[in-house]
Amino acid sequence: MVEGWVTGDEISKWEQRFRAALINSITGFKPVNLIGTKDASSGHNLAIMSSVVHLGASPPLVGLVIRPDSVDRHSLRNIRAHGCYTINHVTESFYSKAHQTAARYEDSVSEFDAVGLSPELIEGFEAPFVAESPVKLGMTLVEEVPIKHNGTHFIIGRIDHVFIDAGLVGEQGDLDLAGAGVIALSGLDRYFSVNFLGKLPYAKP
Amino acid sequence: MVEGWVTGDEISKWEQRFRAALINSITGFKPVNLIGTKDASSGHNLAIMSSVVHLGASPPLVGLVIRPDSVDRHSLRNIRAHGCYTINHVTESFYSKAHQTAARYEDSVSEFDAVGLSPELIEGFEAPFVAESPVKLGMTLVEEVPIKHNGTHFIIGRIDHVFIDAGLVGEQGDLDLAGAGVIALSGLDRYFSVNFLGKLPYAKP
Numbered sequence: 001m002v003e004g005w006v007t008g009d010e011i012s013k014w015e016q017r018f019r020a021a022l023i024n025s026i027t028g029f030k031p032v033n034l035i036g037t038k039d040a041s042s043g044h045n046l047a048i049m050s051s052v053v054h055l056g057a058s059p060p061l062v063g064l065v066i067r068p069d070s071v072d073r074h075s076l077r078n079i080r081a082h083g084c085y086t087i088n089h090v091t092e093s094f095y096s097k098a099h100q101t102a103a104r105y106e107d108s109v110s111e112f113d114a115v116g117l118s119p120e121l122i123e124g125f126e127a128p129f130v131a132e133s134p135v136k137l138g139m140t141l142v143e144e145v146p147i148k149h150n151g152t153h154f155i156i157g158r159i160d161h162v163f164i165d166a167g168l169v170g171e172q173g174d175l176d177l178a179g180a181g182v183i184a185l186s187g188l189d190r191y192f193s194v195n196f197l198g199k200l201p202y203a204k205p
Numbered sequence: 206m207v208e209g210w211v212t213g214d215e216i217s218k219w220e221q222r223f224r225a226a227l228i229n230s231i232t233g234f235k236p237v238n239l240i241g242t243k244d245a246s247s248g249h250n251l252a253i254m255s256s257v258v259h260l261g262a263s264p265p266l267v268g269l270v271i272r273p274d275s276v277d278r279h280s281l282r283n284i285r286a287h288g289c290y291t292i293n294h295v296t297e298s299f300y301s302k303a304h305q306t307a308a309r310y311e312d313s314v315s316e317f318d319a320v321g322l323s324p325e326l327i328e329g330f331e332a333p334f335v336a337e338s339p340v341k342l343g344m345t346l347v348e349e350v351p352i353k354h355n356g357t358h359f360i361i362g363r364i365d366h367v368f369i370d371a372g373l374v375g376e377q378g379d380l381d382l383a384g385a386g387v388i389a390l391s392g393l394d395r396y397f398s399v400n401f402l403g404k405l406p407y408a409k410p
Contacts, residue, residue: 002374005327008365011265014378021378023262026342026367028294029382029389029399030259031233053258053270054235056355057228060216063352063359065258065268089233096405103408114410122210137231142354147268147361149347150261154268154359156352160213162231169207173219173226177234177391184234184389184399186382189407192399194234197388199395200301203308205319 025187032185034098035064036086036119036128037078039110044119044128046111047075048101050185052087060159062087062139068151071104076153082126083141085157088133091181095191125161134165134180174199230392237390239303240269241291241324241333242283244315249324249333251316252280253306255390257292265364267292267344273356276309281358287331288346290362293338296386300396330366339370339385379404 002014002022011019030050039045049072051065064087066076079085090098094117101111112119112128119128122138129136138161145154168176177194184192207219207227216224235255244250254277256270269292271281284290295303302320310319317324317333324333327343334341343366350359373381382399389397 003369003371006367006369008265008363011364011367016263018378020262022374022380023265023364024259025380025382026340027257027259027267028236028238028387029234031235033233051258052232053256053268054229054232055270055352055357057225058221059355060213060228061355062232063270065260092402095402099405100408103410105410135231145350145359147260149361150264150266152260154350156354158213159216159228162211162216164208166208169227173223174392174395175227175230177230178397182233183402187379190379190404191402192383193402194389194397194399197297197300197396197398200304203305205308205310
């Protein structure tokens, strides 16, 4: 049983799957996104990720951590080859399909076909969006930062296209992700819907 | 009104506060963390952030984006000076206090005192934890990566201490953040509790 204070030495002795589950949970709730890329073999690649992070609003920059394992590596190869990718939000209505994109399909298989989601293309942009998603971002690769300590890659991208379903953006720029059915993830495999608690005013001393 | 497809050129023309609110919301739900640091002037600094991202489980590495504005800069200065910081989860019971740490207090003021949270110290670690938090991480700075495109900083840290309240970790390493009352954030100021939807099996083709 793990509770109370634990040291890094103890963490390193945890069984591998237990440690992966717990450390993947320990940073808090995560966004759930499908990353779409153009793929030379299957046409369209799609992979679920939970490592998107806001970098700045002006210019609109987004970070994405990509791991070196085989599933994510297809996405990384395609982002490098074409310089673009899409970030698509996952809703309660199709999260089990989104989760299934994590399976290690053969190169010739498009995850869109395998899990039953629809690729959507727009003029002048090579990477596929997810038609079912209420909020979609078309990203241009700006820089790839190698994280030497564990072989992951920090992908910095600029938002060049946005799709937002009607009625989701308020007058102050608030985006109603909850109203769109967008969900959150904990760890590797536990999905959560959300309840609005409150909007707090700009903090002053 | 913003809906349907929008280009990057149009985004750049949005009014500044509207753009900040919408782009801060557009990556999905975010974790809510209080970053604790040792401060030469006030003793203990505390700042709310929503840019923590999992980097890997072995070694246990966590990324943190720190912006160049004045509030976050205190945290960055202290992390550089002492090489350590804490990541503390925020629950429904004290999220308004956590939000208030974003105010621009004078250097001599500890946010712990200003908002009414309790610093907790452990032997051999300089940065303060938040006593009220059910899950706390003691981080050692590994590397600071400058993001040249917008002047932010990507802080890579190793988890060297963990505190987890009793009863939160399951046999498979699942961490019950929802049971602990941990919440999520959308945008800059909208807080959400979560509802468990389901745990999905490891995906296979």
